[in-house]
Amino acid sequence: MRKWIINMGILTGIWLTLAGCGAPKAQVIMEAETAAADRTETQAGQELLGDPKERAEETVSFLEQFESSLSFRDMDRERAAAYGGPLEDSYAFYGRETEDGAGYVLGIKIRKESLLDGLTVYGEDDHMEAVIQNDQDGGYDTVYELDGISVFLSGSSQNGVLNEVLYLQPEDLETPEELLNAFDLGYCHGAAGAAYVRDVLERQVRFTPPDTEAYLAVEVERDGELCTEYVPLTREEEREILDSKEPVPLEDGDRLEFFVSQETYEEQDIDGGAVTAPALRIAEERCGFRPSYIEPDMDIEKKEETREEAEKENEGEDGEETGEENEEAREEAGEESEEAREEAGERAREAMENGEADGD
Structure with a gap:
């Protein structure tokens, strides 16, 4: 059973409706000023972030570099939006899938702020909940429910906009693990994570093992x-x-x-x-x-060079030892030969002396 807990950050805007009967004039003025400020803040929050389709295409193009062996195609827009459920008012959803049943869904934030900001998404298996902490009892209140999703990630792709891009892993589609890892590190772990993801791509290594290689x-x-x-x-x-x-x-x-x-x-x-x-x-x-x-200052090539030099030295030493052994053998053989000649000469002298004695 997989559990995913993604911290969505701090709530960026709180809108309160103040009401009261018989309030003094000063209170009425304060309420009017607050309402005007709220309208300005709300309008700022409704600021559009640019063409969501173009941003989705950029994200898709980046992610799918990490799994070039898979051939993805666009998912039906209504089906992709269904995975986003209640978040459709704040996000445009784009799905990608393969013929073999793998796939994922991206949510691209439409406006600068959304009600997802400040929430925490928590889930088990195929059920996710976007919750907010209750200050009174320290518990959590559910704001949104998302069913059929096994992974929910949220990150920023440009200008540090909160929850700008979402990654949803539908439960009924096989997870493209390499893309999931690339999104998690590249969009959810700041500049260091993004730099590491680019480095992995440049070095042509992977976050997950290849299937058949x-x-x-x-x-x-x-x-x-x-x-x-x-x-x-x-x-x-x-x-x-x-x-x-x-x-x-x-x-x-x-x-x-x-x-x-x-x-x-x-x-x-x-x-x-x-x-x-x-x-x-x-x-x-x-x-x-x-x-x-x-050793820290010794690379593989240096190690191999050192090994080759050691082998040559050993060969030289072996040659020297062999020469010395041969010389010793020759000397021993020479000594033995000299002894044999002396013994033969001694026997010859003895024989001559014995012959002379017999002649007498």
Whole structure:
């Protein structure tokens, strides 16, 4: 069961109707001035924000960059508006859906202010309520009810207008998770969130795993928080990682995982493989991943150069050791040969002496 609680901010305008009989003249003047001020405030609140269709198209164009593999089309306008329910007076609703049953609805604020401002939207499963806190008992009073919605997000897309753009996830449509994450971070978490979303798009990584491609799951720190980014891999990159003979021993706390594509899974019946040097290189290039055992000033290429130099040094040392061993063997062989010659000479002298003795 998913729960979504979105804080809608502070109420920007309160309109009160004052009434009374037999009030003094001063009170009548105050009421007249208050009424005039209220009319001015209300008119300001009714200020139009521009063409909602154009703003919806801009938002759709931005979001759907994050899921280019899905082909969306416009939803029937009446159906999209039905998901917005009682908010239709303040928002224009535009829906997008795919042939496979995925989809979402955007609400574009028509005027600068709406009665949604100052409310909190709370929901479980397919029922959402827009509520306002009751100052008397500290509880909440329901202002609007929205049924058939599993996710409700509200953010600002320009000029910091409160609740300017809404994201509604219909319960009867599959959630395009990548778009939902892009909207949440890009529209609901201020300038830092928007900058991170653009950065993710530029680095061509994802908030969620791809459906069928091979990928890396990389845990990195962003703005003091740990998050997981998913790096889609080409078939060539997947093959390079699988064929590599250089496994990477990760320390506890380092999270870098490799998952094969659906095609490879069906062929080899494996979910993932060992993290090897090519995977580590890609994670560093795309996500800035650094395992704990690598020195801070040493990148992957430097590490590989250092390893190659160490191998050459070892080969040189092995060669020196082998030469020394051969020299020792030759010396030992020479010593043995000298001993054998001396022994043979000694035996020959003994034989000559014995022969001379026999002749006598």
